[in-house]
Amino acid sequence: MVNLSQTVARDNWEELLELLRTELQEYGGLMGLLNAQQQTILSRKSDSLLEINQSVQTQMEASQILQKRRQGYVSHMARSFGHTDQASLSELLPYLPDVTQPMFESIIEEINSLISNVRRKVAQNQRLLARLLEVTDHILSTVNPTSHPNTYSKQGKVGNYSTTSSKLMGRA
Numbered sequence: 001m002v003n004l005s006q007t008v009a010r011d012n013w014e015e016l017l018e019l020l021r022t023e024l025q026e027y028g029g030l031m032g033l034l035n036a037q038q039q040t041i042l043s044r045k046s047d048s049l050l051e052i053n054q055s056v057q058t059q060m061e062a063s064q065i066l067q068k069r070r071q072g073y074v075s076h077m078a079r080s081f082g083h084t085d086q087a088s089l090s091e092l093l094p095y096l097p098d099v100t101q102p103m104f105e106s107i108i109e110e111i112n113s114l115i116s117n118v119r120r121k122v123a124q125n126q127r128l129l130a131r132l133l134e135v136t137d138h139i140l141s142t143v144n145p146t147s148h149p150n151t152y153s154k155q156g157k158v159g160n161y162s163t164t165s166s167k168l169m170g171r172a
Contacts, residue, residue, distance in 0.1 A: 012073075012077060013096050013097060013100050013104075015073070016070075016073060016074070016077070016089075016104075017100070017103070017104070017107070019066070019069060019070045019073055020070065020104070020107045020108070020111065021107070022066055023063070023066045023067060023070055023111060024107060024110060024111055024114065026059065026062055026063045026066050027063055027111065027114040027115065027118060028114065029059055030056070030059045030060060030063055030118055031114060031117060031118060031121065033052065033055050033056045033059050034056060034118065034121040034122065034125060035121070036052055037049075037052045037053065037056055037125055038121070038124065038125050038128065040052050041125060041128045041129060041132060042128070044132070070089075074087070074088070074089050074092065075087075077092055077095075078091075078092060081095050089104070089108055090105075090108060093105065
């Protein structure tokens with residue numbers, strides 16, 4: 001006798017696999033864009049940087065949409081197996097056909113690894129951009145020191161605050 005959860009798992013695992021594969025491809029594409037973004041930052045191609053930043057943003061949004069779709073699908077499966085909506089895909093693996101479980105474990109591991117790599121690369125690129133801004137600001141202040149005076153913020157950090165904005169802030 002076949003129970004309901006076995007029927008649901010047999011009918012839904014292929015659709016779930018397709019969602020996971022698509023999500024994996026999106027994260028792979030995002031990693032490629034983040035690598036290109038990093039190269040653009042390092043080569044100081046400012047005109048290309050705006051374009052690549054927009055591509056990264058678009059790809060991140062697409063990845064988030066796919067992730068939410070997959071999470072919704074997993075929540076639906078979890079409810080059909082008698083679990084809460086918060087159950088992870090890993091918790092639901094025992095309900096999938098035995099022959100598919102290693103494949104799902106592998107793709108879940110790969111997606112998690114890519115997500116970690118994406119986060120690491122985003123943080124790296126943000127640090128590189130911040131450093132690039134510091135260097136650019138230093139160069140500008142060296143070339144024209146009166147236009148970039150160094151002052152301290154209320155938090156005690158050195159920053160470049162123009163005297164014009166200081167006067168405006170004093171009036172407010």
